[in-house]
Amino acid sequence: MAQKRNNVELDILELLLKSDNHVRGIAKKLDESHSTILLNNLQKENVIDSRKEGKNKIFYLKKNLISRSYILTTELHKLAKLLRKHPELSVIFEEILQKSDEKLIILFGSYAKGLEKKDSDIDIYIETKSRNVKKVIEDIYSKINVKIGTFDTKSPLIKEIIKEHIILRGIEVFYDKQVS
Numbered sequence: 001m002a003q004k005r006n007n008v009e010l011d012i013l014e015l016l017l018k019s020d021n022h023v024r025g026i027a028k029k030l031d032e033s034h035s036t037i038l039l040n041n042l043q044k045e046n047v048i049d050s051r052k053e054g055k056n057k058i059f060y061l062k063k064n065l066i067s068r069s070y071i072l073t074t075e076l077h078k079l080a081k082l083l084r085k086h087p088e089l090s091v092i093f094e095e096i097l098q099k100s101d102e103k104l105i106i107l108f109g110s111y112a113k114g115l116e117k118k119d120s121d122i123d124i125y126i127e128t129k130s131r132n133v134k135k136v137i138e139d140i141y142s143k144i145n146v147k148i149g150t151f152d153t154k155s156p157l158i159k160e161i162i163k164e165h166i167i168l169r170g171i172e173v174f175y176d177k178q179v180s
Contacts, residue, residue, distance in 0.1 A: 013061065045066065048062060105125070108123050119143075121145045
């Protein structure tokens with residue numbers, strides 16, 4: 001039961017990473033009815049807070065150290081869920097991480113959104129200007145499509161990545177870049 005509670009808490013945080021939400025919205029998206037209890041736990045632990053908007057109580061992630069540690073765990077949970085669903089990606093991701101020293105490597109696109117099909121590309125963003133890194137990574141597997149460049153939060157690509165992503169390397173780097 002504790003494991004299920006933990007997973008639901010991480011799923012709640014994953015939703016709140018995307019946008020602030022109210023209890024019914026969270027429960028509906030997660031298909032869970034006990035989210036109020038878990039929200040209260042997260043609030044007591046100082047991870048989330050709430051504000052009133054009309055009759056709704058809107059929950060959001062706090063910007064503090066404990067919240068940051070939960071966010072790191074949530075990002076790792078997203079990666080673990082994907083690898084449970086697609087164990088074949090593990091070997092590909094490990095090779096990507098071995099062949100690139102870049103500090104920020106992110107999966108985006110259909111796999112990050114959970115909309116992948118059998119013939120879907122594996123969209124990877126690497127923060128680098130090196131075309132050589134792009135070529136080396138794309139040579140690993142024919143379905144890998146690499147986007148490179150600076151992490152500019154105003155760029156349409158980066159905005160898409162911020163909305164739906166799974167971080168392979170650089171969780172803290174990713175969040176630091178959004179704040180700065």
